[in-house]
Amino acid sequence: MSSFVRPVCSALALVVASLAVPSQAKTATDIPLEAYGDLPTVEDIALSPDGTKRASIRNFKGTLRLIVMDDKDNVLANASAGTSKVRSVRWADDSTILVTNTATVSLGPYFAASKYELTGTIIVPLNIDQKPELVFSNRRNIADTTRGAYGIRRIGGRTVGYFGGIALDTGIGGAQFRHGRTTLYAVELPDNRAHQAARAPAEDHYRDWLIDAAGNVAITLDINNTNGKWIIENAQGQELARGVDPTGDMGLICFGQDGATIIYSVRDDDEVDHWYEVPLAGGQATEFLPDIAIERLYIDPASNKLLGYRKNDESGETVMFDPLAQSALKRIFAAFPNRNVRLIDWTEGFRKVVLRTDGNGDSGTWYLVDVTNRRADPIGYERPAIWGENVGPISRVEYTATDGLELDGVLTLPPGHEARNLPIVVLPHGGPRAADEVGFDWWAQAFASRGYAVFQPNFRGSTGRGDALRNASYGEWGRKMQTDISDGLAELVKRGIADPKRACIVGASYGGYAALAGVTLQHGLYRCSVAVAPVADIDMFFDNRMYETGRSHMARNSWREELGDPKHYDEVSPRKHAAEADAPVMLIHGKDDTVVPYRQSVVMADALKDAGKPYELVTLKGEDHWLSRSETRQQMLEAAMVFVQKHNPAD
Template identity: 55%
Template sequence: MNRIIVRLARPFAVLAMATFAVPSALAQDAPPLEAYGDLPGIEDMAISRSGDYFAVFTTLRDLRQVLVLDSEQQFVHRFAVGEMKFRGFSFIGDDALLISRSQTVDAGFGFAADRYELTQALVVPLDPARDAAVVFGERPNLMNSVFGNYGIRPSGDGYRGYFGAIENRRNGTAGWSFGHGRPFLYSYDFATGEQRRIAQAPPEGARRDWLVDGEGNVAATFNISNRSGNWDIRNAANRTIAEGVEREGDVGLVGLGPDGTSLIYSEQDQDEGKHHWYSVPLAGGEPQPFLDDISVDRLYWDRDTGQLTGYYSEDEAEDADAKAADGLVMFDPDLQTRARMVLAAFPDRNPRLMDWTPDFSVVLVRTDGNGDPGTWYWVNLAARRADPIGYDRPSIQPEQVGPISTMAYTAQDGLEMEAIVTLPPGREAENLPVIVFPHGGPHAHDEQGFDWWAQAFASRGYAVIQPNFRGSTGYGADFEQAGYGEWGRKMQTDVSDALAALAQQGVVDPARACIVGASYGGYAALAGVTLQQGLYRCAVSVAGIGDIGMMYRTENRESGRNRLFSRSLREELGDSSGWDAISPRKFAAQADAPVLLIHGRDDTVVNFEQSAKMADALKDEGKPYRLVELEGEDHWLSLAATRQQMLSETMAFVQEHNPAD
């Protein structure tokens, strides 16, 4: 049997020693807090279409930059990127990079929200003699931002990109002014900068989406009314091939099918309350269920055609020791063999395919987890080799990674669920102080891997438990929807039930617990010391929600009072008459532990006012609290300095009120 030989020796190649700081010998002391709170040494990697080049978004000698190297790991190009809010990048063939970055901007009069996080697409040629360009950055009739990326497609001797664009309108002799916020679909020639409208924006009160095929043509258009929920999907001939009514807007395009002659869409079944995927021929026909009995964790797409090439599902994994390979399904048998061969080379190392050539001859793989704070590999199938080419956190040694495991437990009402447990490295797992760390979303989930925030606490002597409470993704539609109407109720007791289960095992001391979280997790932290009592010594809420009614009013206004959005949010939160009863701000008088509130001033997801109002309520009730403002920071902690500030403030607060020793 042919196998890929994985090189595990940490000193490797001139590239690593010169650029990615090969980890030094094991230090006896814990790494500095900055080793966890800083942006990772490698934020992303991408591979060119031919596999001859790869790009690394990295911090090297305190300089944040992009490096482009060839397959022999020789430098081709490098350029500094500063404090860019980096959102990802990919190659345009072999000649250029497409970098996605965002910026928080103030909105003017007439906009639904006060601030928006706008995305720009930056084209950077590999040839240093050629200038970089911003997609839509040179024409006054278009806003220099993109509103959706619909793919990069080969076109003649080059490539075209397909993006949503906001058109400006002529304002007499004064120039151009904002028209409306509904995007048109444009094509953009990366070689010449030529841009062309290829599809109209939706009418007022509607939302529209598109699928672009391998030839650069609009293969399908999705439309939905924000008022009635009536929706349809039309093919290139403007013929309706699917339609229905979805009063909460839970319907939309997934992508082109594996053979390119069909498309996949998602719709919620109103009777069952579940989401289903359907496949329908582009030429028209009866929609058929697609992967209906499989919980899909991720999808893989052909970047040239937009067609689905495969998926990953733990439902497909029969061998737990090699589930990463077993759970991967590719529709092309040759790709299936190659992709599974790649993943099988990394058993029990939480591997993920990050980028690849179309034929899977060269693949970038990232691993993390026990003994691994994040390693990137260049996999060459022809040579049957997998070589490490960089590390996310080179100053953290394998021995300094806290052990990570998954704990099954049962909630008070009998619902079975899981939690991720991270323990301090080199310390006996008995009666440990503990950090309860619920995730954000709430429609998300934590996985068994290296979590920089959890590992920071573990490095200071704390056990960390991350419950995947009801409402989390990854456990099927029934489990996710079991969280509807349960904010501050069963979703909250699911979190404390995880603490009780770990304490029952003797691993942690429940009398030495703090609760820490961000976004929804910040809400859960506040609820843990207001709606619940007697559980935690302190609470830290990062960009958390304190007032459910205020959250609803803000999000409803910022959606343009979209009725579909309003109905969907109300279903998730439950009857509005009960919102005060699940709002920590309303129960500030019952806060039984000190509270730290941390919030970014540029947060466009959870308004800063949430933390400010919670602070006022705690102050009025004479409760111990502290409010920390992160200047210029957004909801995702995108900036290194303020991310470090957040972690430093959080750690100091926890150590003050719940010391590890």
């Protein structure tokens, strides 16, 4: 392998192994937009349980491939991942790989939605005598789609995977859905022999399960979708906990550290999330880590026991309950200062781990860390054409909303430009239950490479900043959530960073709604708006959600809580205010969007046309809500960039 010249600091005394240096253009503007809009060259990497092999999903010019290598970097497999959308890769055992993908499908006129995003799990044996196949594909009475993965266990020398499935009735007319509710199946791998492990819930009920280390269904959660009543029972049918949650915001998490307890989450009447721990044998539930904000948990895949957690604060500290694991990870993370570091995968005892880093100067790097031999091997670059000084500087900006709420956002500056009086693209995130962090964002970096400052505000409703901020968004679509965004722009103007006369607003999903609201519900702020997969009519969106969920009472309560009183939806629907648009609008939407229907953009375009307002509608054929395909993602980025440059030139 060739020389690798970007050293990692020696806090762990790791030896950084060699890997080809990412290419660098002279300036960021020399880098083609496709380098930003393409899918990353590395999608996912997983370690085999024994740590001797790694499987990865790689993007080669828009085609995804499964690459399997041993610890000597010998290629054991190099196969096409197909035309579907690959979401993850993991190991079932040391010789069997599971690839999760999704596809947008139409199920016919008898289903509530015109299209669904269905998940499939592909079994890939390293044994060349066995062919890859979908879980359940050899069973006529189970649909070949998986609804959730509940763990992999070794039982009597066999590997067994637990997956949710949909039971079918077979007859002369062919296979038909029995009822559509999830049944739990145990599947012997890699042979793909399935048998029922737990029955499906009753009508209008939802179920979740925890599988213990021996492969037993140890815990069952049952939720009544009609009234929100829920109950948790152990394998003996003994009640461990019960309650009522009208919005369905509760669920099973995992087993406790020693496997003798379980952890579950509940949202209280004040919309604050609490985690509780209760003994498997029954007893008093106690609140789990009540004073610690947690971003994610680390769970042992072989037993579903809790190993540790990552704090949801500025430190981002990873905490492991085992002292040896904690010591090892602390030294590993210290070896990558000033970068966002994520623990992706690990072997038992954390002897080997896979990390992903990004941030200033780093467009996404994957490392294999061998703790025993004290070395870190970079094993993949997500965007090798974008590196070092060509990554626009990224920083956090704190500001205060008009009503005094403390907020923050992420500022990306154009490489090589002084942070003074810059044209700006305001880029609110989707969700809205999400957040932007100080890291490499391909969309923000693309605009920065063309001379724009980019601001990504974490408005009320954003996650990772406490329950109070998250819950402050209820009923505030188009209101305080919207002014939070423009308050962030005002802060950058106040600091002299942004030119208030050269601002555009761009976003996707909820961010697309905010982009439309920025020029219809607000005025005098933006020179243009680019809305990707936006909600344009809230009343239509709400009705669509209700229809697709079968008028679920829990779904109704949840969306009413989020969106507020339906009688006010027209007040904050951009479609209803199209005649008030004060800047050109570009709408971009995938035809296969199963989250926000394509029709949302069509009706917005019609409203703008009827009002005589300038607009463009770009249709992405075969694309979903998440811009999962390389070609159409690049189409979106190219169209958005041309539109912004036309209406808000950077020079």
